[in-house]
Amino acid sequence: MATLDPRVDLLWPQVHTLVLLAQTASYTQVAQRLGLSKAAVSQRISDLERAVGQTLVQRTTRSVRLTEAGQRLAEQTTESFALIARSVSEARDLASQPRGLVRLTAPVALGRQHLAPQIERFLREQPEIRVELDLSDRLATLAHEGYDLAVRHTSAPPDNHVAWKLCPSRALLVASAAYLKRHGTPQLPSDLAQHACLAYLRPGPTVWQFERATRSGPERLSVTVQGALRASNSEVLRDAALSGLGIALVPDFSAAAAVRAKRLRVVLPAWRPVGAFGDAIYALHPWSPTTPKAVQALVSHLKHGFSAGFPVD
Numbered sequence: 534m535a536t537l538d539p540r541v542d543l544l545w546p547q548v549h550t551l552v553l554l555a556q557t558a559s560y561t562q563v564a565q566r567l568g569l570s571k572a573a574v575s576q577r578i579s580d581l582e583r584a585v586g587q588t589l590v591q592r593t594t595r596s597v598r599l600t601e602a603g604q605r606l607a608e609q610t611t612e613s614f615a616l617i618a619r620s621v622s623e624a625r626d627l628a629s630q631p632r633g634l635v636r637l638t639a640p641v642a643l644g645r646q647h648l649a650p651q652i653e654r655f656l657r658e659q660p661e662i663r664v665e666l667d668l669s670d671r672l673a674t675l676a677h678e679g680y681d682l683a684v685r686h687t688s689a690p691p692d693n694h695v696a697w698k699l700c701p702s703r704a705l706l707v708a709s710a711a712y713l714k715r716h717g718t719p720q721l722p723s724d725l726a727q728h729a730c731l732a733y734l735r736p737g738p739t740v741w742q743f744e745r746a747t748r749s750g751p752e753r754l755s756v757t758v759q760g761a762l763r764a765s766n767s768e769v770l771r772d773a774a775l776s777g778l779g780i781a782l783v784p785d786f787s788a789a790a791a792v793r794a795k796r797l798r799v800v801l802p803a804w805r806p807v808g809a810f811g812d813a814i815y816a817l818h819p820w821s822p823t824t825p826k827a828v829q830a831l832v833s834h835l836k837h838g839f840s841a842g843f844p845v846d
Contacts, residue, residue, distance in 0.1 A: 547581035548610055550574055551589060551599075555607035558597045558675035565678045599694035605642075613737040619821060630824040632661035638675070639684040642767045642787050643814070647685055648673060651838040655831060662827045670765060675819045681828050683819055684786060684835070687811035697832050699814040699839040704787045704806040707771070708780040708796040719780070722754045722804055729779030729805065733809065734765040741782055743804040754804075771797075784810045789843040814839060 589603030690696035767787035774781035
């Protein structure tokens, strides 16, 4: 049987590093994936360039871009490394007990309030599994950034992922009793134009949309609102509503507990806010023919833990 040139054998870590760099365009992300320093990642690329005799990566102070030769090498070897990863995962799963590392990403508010407690319970039940939880509102590219699982608040999970629905979700329009006593309670969505509204931070004017059922079919209304605070985190908006700063539109997972405790009141209960957030919580895994047992175990735990949703009664 023919054997590979041992000098080529020694380059597999360097080639894998190039593949990850092609996927992420970031020395920092590659270093985090491999558990190395940025200097060590840079050294691997330099070693590979010396071995092949040409530049593979063009570096500037602002960007990382592969040369034509680097891109071709990365493209030709990406699937091979993906196959190796799947094979190792399948071999590990031959064990009866789920084990290994699950890298998980989730939004900050949902992760802090609901996901982290679930993971703590899961790890006590599964001592052979480790979890790395990255809380970020940035939508990560799972496969390219090395995540095994994402928990997402969405209405349309991507087709190129395996998706498990954990529970339904809805938006809640809420305010404190103190605010409503001072400023009055809106009776129609159009009344919100005269109120201080606490909105999620998005480009352009803030337009809230509402829907209610009638005998002739759904009635829909839109209203442009303003207020002293817009924020990219639902916990911040909820807390501002609790302090009496205004009326907030937030996901139920951030406000349901305060509503149940009567610290916040649902405003315009006959009208359903639409289009502001996703209508369900999903667990997403990059598509593959098989799902690692550790990922399956965590998803099963989350489905049970989230099964009740976020009731307000």
